[in-house]
Amino acid sequence: MPESGPPLTLVLGGGLAGALLALLLAQRGLRVQVLERRADPRQQVQERGRSINLALAARGIDALEFAGLMPAVRPLMMPMRGRQLHETDGSQRFLSYGQRPEEEIYAISRHALNCALLDAATAHPDVTVRFGQRCVEVDPITGTLVTEDEHGRRRREQADVVLACDGAGSVARRTMVEQGLCDAHEDWLPHGYLELTIPADADGRHRLAPEALHIWPRGGHMLIALPNPDGSFTCTLFLPHDGQPGFAQLRDPGTVETFFRDQFPDALALMPALAEEFLANPVGRLGTVRTRPWHAGGRLLLLGDAAHAIVPFHGQGMNCAFEDCRDLARCVETHAGDWPTLLPVFEAQRRPSAEAIADMALENYVEMRDTVRDPGFALKKALAFELERALPELFIPRYSMVMFHPEISYAEAQRRGARQDRLLDELTAGHQALEEIDLAQAVRRVRRQLADTVDR
Ligand SMILES: Cc1cc2nc3c(=O)[nH]c(=O)nc-3n(C[C@H](O)[C@H](O)[C@H](O)COP(=O)(O)OP(=O)(O)OC[C@H]3O[C@@H](n4cnc5c(N)ncnc54)[C@H](O)[C@@H]3O)c2cc1C
Numbered sequence: 001m002p003e004s005g006p007p008l009t010l011v012l013g014g015g016l017a018g019a020l021l022a023l024l025l026a027q028r029g030l031r032v033q034v035l036e037r038r039a040d041p042r043q044q045v046q047e048r049g050r051s052i053n054l055a056l057a058a059r060g061i062d063a064l065e066f067a068g069l070m071p072a073v074r075p076l077m078m079p080m081r082g083r084q085l086h087e088t089d090g091s092q093r094f095l096s097y098g099q100r101p102e103e104e105i106y107a108i109s110r111h112a113l114n115c116a117l118l119d120a121a122t123a124h125p126d127v128t129v130r131f132g133q134r135c136v137e138v139d140p141i142t143g144t145l146v147t148e149d150e151h152g153r154r155r156r157e158q159a160d161v162v163l164a165c166d167g168a169g170s171v172a173r174r175t176m177v178e179q180g181l182c183d184a185h186e187d188w189l190p191h192g193y194l195e196l197t198i199p200a201d202a203d204g205r206h207r208l209a210p211e212a213l214h215i216w217p218r219g220g221h222m223l224i225a226l227p228n229p230d231g232s233f234t235c236t237l238f239l240p241h242d243g244q245p246g247f248a249q250l251r252d253p254g255t256v257e258t259f260f261r262d263q264f265p266d267a268l269a270l271m272p273a274l275a276e277e278f279l280a281n282p283v284g285r286l287g288t289v290r291t292r293p294w295h296a297g298g299r300l301l302l303l304g305d306a307a308h309a310i311v312p313f314h315g316q317g318m319n320c321a322f323e324d325c326r327d328l329a330r331c332v333e334t335h336a337g338d339w340p341t342l343l344p345v346f347e348a349q350r351r352p353s354a355e356a357i358a359d360m361a362l363e364n365y366v367e368m369r370d371t372v373r374d375p376g377f378a379l380k381k382a383l384a385f386e387l388e389r390a391l392p393e394l395f396i397p398r399y400s401m402v403m404f405h406p407e408i409s410y411a412e413a414q415r416r417g418a419r420q421d422r423l424l425d426e427l428t429a430g431h432q433a434l435e436e437i438d439l440a441q442a443v444r445r446v447r448r449q450l451a452d453t454v455d456r
Helices: 016-027 058-066 070-076 110-123 171-178 253-263 274-280 317-334 339-369 375-390 398-404 410-428 439-453
Strands: 009-012 032-035 053-056 078-080 082-086 092-096 105-109 127-130 134-139 144-148 154-158 161-164 183-198 212-217 222-227 233-240 284-292 300-302
Touching: 009 016, 016 032, 016 058, 016 110, 016 127, 016 161, 016 317, 053 110, 053 222, 053 317, 058 070, 058 317, 070 105, 070 110, 078 222, 105 110, 110 127, 134 171, 161 171, 171 183, 171 284, 171 300, 183 274, 212 339, 222 339, 253 274, 284 339, 300 339, 317 339, 339 398, 339 410, 375 410, 375 439, 398 410, 410 439
Parallel strands: 009 032, 009 161, 032 127, 082 212, 161 300
Antiparallel strands: 053 105, 078 105, 082 092, 134 144, 144 154, 183 233, 183 284, 212 222, 222 233
């Protein structure tokens, strides 16, 4: 097995976090090598059925701006201003995400974003990316790892530090667990996901309003659709693996079409290749990974999904992984690249936020598939906007804190959100409409009861 060159920083995984991290570290004077198991995505067509587009929000944008990448990324972004709810009877309702013009999130192609990040990383003279290199072993104590290429050829790599961005199924995490260096808990949801397409119309235009994330909430399951720049929508069906309805039960064109006719009739009308796609695409698993600690031996760190994969219902996994990259780059600056010192500092800083967004993402699943239909939910949301207008320093709806306020950590958003929610419950109790609520009194109560929740 050949030894590689002199010590350097190894980034394992050239996905979303790995590519951004490599660039950020090179910008701070480090020599970085990225090892990625797949072929170069810039020379491939995009994979079928694996979270083709994602929601990018302010936290991710903040980290991309920190790396100077927004000029390359902005043209890829499709704005979404709110949720367009589709009922079974075909009626639709729009619920705005925020109340200021800039309070929108953006659909973006995973493939296009990954290619843009890799373009920027590989353009830096201190970054090399080797594709087709699957890591099969990591030694957290010595900082060595072994990769295998498509021909089964193995190669040993030695580094100052290994930064593992190898995703939810991380080999680095598995090794740390096997060696007793960390605990990892994986909680899988009973629901899986499957991706489908609403193609563009004959003129290449979107068949649904493009500036929204479309949701068909049905209680125990839901369908969502995010717009693509080519006029299509990528839809994701979230459904239990077993039970009725469940993926296990939908095995032929007849049952698939009957299910859609029953549950999502307006979407069915827009999906000419539904059954074919449904039966060809994989059903993905959804889970939360909680790991402790994220680092070992002063030479290995897990970040992004490798450390803390979360369910996708707040659209924050990538956004959180990008914040990890930005914060690690800042730690490298502050601690002059002293890895044994900075790895625990980084983890102490990021862990509370990663744990908070994992919980909030799980809560948001219930909101998206169920509570969003509840009139009480709409009333609380309307009152929350009123309170934010009156007291923007003191009251920001939790969804807005997570999606539009990167200066508020996820942990603080969770803490403030819990207090706000209790107050909203009290203020809306027994009311059906905003006009029934004494707003002046509500504002006074917020001032009195929430003044101490804000970190100054
Ligand atoms: C259905 C779905 C929808 C989602 N929607 C959103 C959303 O709207 N917004 C959002 O912010 N997040 C979303 N996410 C989460 C988001 O996809 C992840 O949080 C994000 O991809 C994490 O980035 P990462 O770089 O840590 O991991 P990944 O993107 O998984 O990248 C890991 C990389 O490591 C490589 N790799 C893996 N193993 C090895 C190995 N042994 N050797 C070498 N290389 C290896 C992989 O090939 C890959 O390139 C969604 C996830 C899912 C499943």
